[in-house]
Amino acid sequence: MTAKPKLAVFKFASCDGCQLSLLSCEDELLTIAGAVEIAYFLEARTQQLEGPYDIGLVEGSITTAEDAERIHEIRRQCKFLVTIGACATAGGIQALKNWANVDDFIAQVYARPEYISTLATSTPISDHVAVDFELRGCPINKQQLLELIAAFLRGARPRTPSYAVCVECKRNLTVCVAVAQGIACLGPVTQAGCGAICPAFHRDCFGCYGPKEQPNLVSITTHYITQGSTPESLVRLTRSFNSNAPDFREASDALAAASDDHSQPGAAPCPPIEHSS
Amino acid sequence: MPANRTFIVTNLSRVEGEGALYVKLNGEQVEHIELNIFEPPRFFESFLRGREVREVPDITARICGICPVAYQMSSCHALEKALGINDQITPEIRRLRRLLYCGEWIESHALHMHLLHAPDFLGYESGVSMAADHREVVVRGLRLKKIGNDLLEILGGRAIHPINVTVGGFYKAPGRKKLKDLLPDLEWGLAASIEATRMAAAFDFPDFTMPYECVALRHPDEYPLNEGRIVSTSGLDIDAAEYEEHFQERQVPHSTALHSVLLPQETSYLVGPLARVNLCLAQLSPLARREADAYGIAWPSRNNFHSIVARGLEMIHAYEEAIEIVKDYQAELAVSRIPFELKPGEGSHATEAPRGLIWHRYRIGDDGLIADAKIVPPTSQNQGQIEDDLRHYVPQVASLDDAEATRRCEHLIRNYDPCISCSTHFIRVTWERT
Ligand code: SF4
Ligand code: SF4
Numbered sequence: 142m143t144a145k146p147k148l149a150v151f152k153f154a155s156c157d158g159c160q161l162s163l164l165s166c167e168d169e170l171l172t173i174a175g176a177v178e179i180a181y182f183l184e185a186r187t188q189q190l191e192g193p194y195d196i197g198l199v200e201g202s203i204t205t206a207e208d209a210e211r212i213h214e215i216r217r218q219c220k221f222l223v224t225i226g227a228c229a230t231a232g233g234i235q236a237l238k239n240w241a242n243v244d245d246f247i248a249q250v251y252a253r254p255e256y257i258s259t260l261a262t263s264t265p266i267s268d269h270v271a272v273d274f275e276l277r278g279c280p281i282n283k284q285q286l287l288e289l290i291a292a293f294l295r296g297a298r299p300r301t302p303s304y305a306v307c308v309e310c311k312r313n314l315t316v317c318v319a320v321a322q323g324i325a326c327l328g329p330v331t332q333a334g335c336g337a338i339c340p341a342f343h344r345d346c347f348g349c350y351g352p353k354e355q356p357n358l359v360s361i362t363t364h365y366i367t368q369g370s371t372p373e374s375l376v377r378l379t380r381s382f383n384s385n386a387p388d389f390r391e392a393s394d395a396l397a398a399a400s401d402d403h404s405q406p407g408a409a410p411c412p413p414i415e416h417s418s
Numbered sequence: 419m420p421a422n423r424t425f426i427v428t429n430l431s432r433v434e435g436e437g438a439l440y441v442k443l444n445g446e447q448v449e450h451i452e453l454n455i456f457e458p459p460r461f462f463e464s465f466l467r468g469r470e471v472r473e474v475p476d477i478t479a480r481i482c483g484i485c486p487v488a489y490q491m492s493s494c495h496a497l498e499k500a501l502g503i504n505d506q507i508t509p510e511i512r513r514l515r516r517l518l519y520c521g522e523w524i525e526s527h528a529l530h531m532h533l534l535h536a537p538d539f540l541g542y543e544s545g546v547s548m549a550a551d552h553r554e555v556v557v558r559g560l561r562l563k564k565i566g567n568d569l570l571e572i573l574g575g576r577a578i579h580p581i582n583v584t585v586g587g588f589y590k591a592p593g594r595k596k597l598k599d600l601l602p603d604l605e606w607g608l609a610a611s612i613e614a615t616r617m618a619a620a621f622d623f624p625d626f627t628m629p630y631e632c633v634a635l636r637h638p639d640e641y642p643l644n645e646g647r648i649v650s651t652s653g654l655d656i657d658a659a660e661y662e663e664h665f666q667e668r669q670v671p672h673s674t675a676l677h678s679v680l681l682p683q684e685t686s687y688l689v690g691p692l693a694r695v696n697l698c699l700a701q702l703s704p705l706a707r708r709e710a711d712a713y714g715i716a717w718p719s720r721n722n723f724h725s726i727v728a729r730g731l732e733m734i735h736a737y738e739e740a741i742e743i744v745k746d747y748q749a750e751l752a753v754s755r756i757p758f759e760l761k762p763g764e765g766s767h768a769t770e771a772p773r774g775l776i777w778h779r780y781r782i783g784d785d786g787l788i789a790d791a792k793i794v795p796p797t798s799q800n801q802g803q804i805e806d807d808l809r810h811y812v813p814q815v816a817s818l819d820d821a822e823a824t825r826r827c828e829h830l831i832r833n834y835d836p837c838i839s840c841s842t843h844f845i846r847v848t849w850e851r852t
Contacts, residue, residue, distance in 0.1 A: 154460055155483075156480050156481060156482050156483040156486075157482065157483040157484055157837075158480070158482075158483020158484075158486070158578045158579060159483070160483075161483045161484060161578060162578065164529065164533065165563075165567060165577060165578070167560040167561065167563055167564035167567070168560075168564070170546075170560060171546075171549055171553075171556070171557070171560075174546045174549070179546060185533065185534075185544055185545065185546065186543055186544030186545075186546055186547070187543040187544060187828075188543045188544060188547070204460075233480075234460070234462075234465065234477065234480045235460045235461065237461075237465045238461055238464070238465075241464065245464075279480065279579065280483060280576075280578040280579055335576075338575045338576060338581055339575070339581050341575075342575050342581060342582045342589045342590045343589050343590050344581070344582075344584075344589045344590075347476060349579075374470070377468075377469060377470060377473060381473075381476070381477070382480065
């Protein structure tokens with residue numbers, strides 16, 4: 142019998158949601174554990190086998206000097222390195238601090254800032270080491286995770302979409318919330334994969350899968366402004382879980398500059414109340 | 419054993435988040451104990467400033483992938499108070515919120531009991547290796563967990579970071595058929611959670627009791643999930659708005675998580691399943707209540723190793739209540755969301771996360787945006803108590819070799835199902851013996 146490939150799961154600044162997705166493969170977990178050796182996965186087991194690992198899943202973003210070092214060692218240990226989720230792929234929600242003065246943030250939360258060591262930025266794994274594949278989402282989709290592991294075992298590249306959430310809405314026969322209800326929705330510029338759940342629940346897509354291939358943020362945000370959205374509300378919409386993904390970052394910066402010009406505070410239109418059927 | 423040794427033994431596993439434990443012993447005397455949470459700080463309270471009310475539950479969910487509903491629910495309730503619409507929440511929305519919370523309790527308790535904690539009692543390093551000898555236990559745990567996730571998906575759109583939760587209620591009420599179709603699974607889950615809890619109640623519990631000051635929500639008519647007054651073993655009985663007059667957070671050098679203390683003596687206290695069962699036994703559902711009396715455990719229990727049983731009782735409760743709500747559910751014509759106008763105000767609220775009391779306060783500024791936010795997660799409230807427990811427990815295990823002593827300490831810490839990501843993921847144990 143040949144040895145089973147070794148799988149390792151690593152964590153940086155994150156909420157644990159993406160690695161929990163692996164434990165949420167309830168029907169498949171024991172099959173996975175039969176096909177690969179779960180060599181390192183602190184959330185699930187105490188046993189810690191030494192590297193090198195055949196496949197390493199990395200959750201979370203780099204926010205401390207120690208973590209910026211640790212990721213290099215992990216890269217050396219892993220033949221195939223995959224980032225899982227918006228934190229590891231784009232910097233995550235914690236990348237909001239990239240626009241702020243981190244000392245102010247520390248002072249807001251901690252009485253003794255001197256005990257806290259953190260970098261001024263939150264950056265994706267690919268800013269630090271070469272990454273072989275990125276799984277999007279906040280959190281990742283467990284079907285995509287299973288596809289990734291299965292593809293790895295058969296030596297193929299995982300199939301994940303590069304088109305927009307809008308395509309999934311059309312497939313689901315979901316009525317477009319942007320057109321029908323005038324809601325500023327990021328679906329047109331967000332990568333598919335979630336099944337377009339938000340519009341199916343009559344609300345905006347807020348971009349948790351990050352920018353799709355070649356999104357046109359200028360066009361979509363200009364359109365929403367003509368429909369009544371304020372630049373401020375669109376800054377907030379583009380600055381959330383993938384705020385540090387270059388396309389969203391640039392668009393949000395342009396909008397922020399525009400909103401400085403005419404500082405009208407305002408909120409995104411609230412979707413109308415649904416009466417359920 | 420040589421007299422002077424320093425050990426770096428292991429990483430605490432099967433917990434959520436990153437941390438380390440440092441133990442310094444002089445013979446069998448504990449000189450110093452530190453639970454060091456080195457999870458990088460993520461600054462949510464700062465990110466929330468300048469955000470619009472509707473964005474808050476989407477953001478606070480990301481504090482923790484294991485209990486996003488707890489963060490979403492506490493935010494929504496606190497903001498509804500700030501906006502003055504808390505009285506308008508309809509009984510239907512209220513019940514759906516309890517159902518959503520039942521889903522999270524089921525998912526989280528099933529995972530912790532079966533995959534993370536049972537291996538400690540049965541002598542395995544993980545659920546995966548336990549499956550070789552106890553496959554039916556692991557399979558049962560996974561199915562119990564999955565049904566919790568199914569509930570979350572129907573109500574919340576997805577299990578991790580639901581997207582259907584909003585201030586005022588739900589973007590869309592769940593379809594009646596989808597919920598009713600889940601009934602056979604829920605019925606199976608109720609029976610299986612009783613089996614699981616009986617298994618847990620028969621474990622061999624270390625003889626270890628502490629004089630806990632338990633803190634939980636209590637509500638006259640229901641087991642606490644979303645609402646109630648904050649009460650304690652020694653008679654505290656306050657509204658969530660008074661929380662800061664009785665509890666304070668302290669920063670300690672060795673941790674990025676703040677330690678909560680109970681005033682005026684600045685003492686540690688216990689939140690979580692054991693605290694809730696101890697304080698609210700009478701409100702448990704009929705079957706959970708019957709089971710609680712059948713195990714020969716005297717409630718209130720001062721032995722935190724009984725937490726796994728308390729978790730089981732709460733899972734039975736959650737299944738029983740979920741069945742009741744689903745059977746009654748009539749979706750037709752319900753307004754799923756109370757409309758509101760943005761206006762300045764302040765509101766605070768506590769709910770019961772699977773790991774214990776969670777408290778949020780928000781102030782909305784004149785511009786209708788969040789001016790200030792404060793969030794106290796369950797693990798920072800339990801952190802001081804975990805250290806106190808260890809201080810008393812370590813002498814009991816100090817004569818064991820480092821590997822075994824570490825195993826026992828990890829077991830004790832896992833009683834708390836600590837969610838270290840929340841409080842600001844693995845624990846390294848350093849033993850220093852002189
Ligand atoms: S991407 Fe989202 S779900 Fe995944 S770890 Fe980060 S915050 Fe959690
Ligand atoms: S619709 Fe958008 S925000 Fe909603 S889950 Fe999908 S990618 Fe995320």
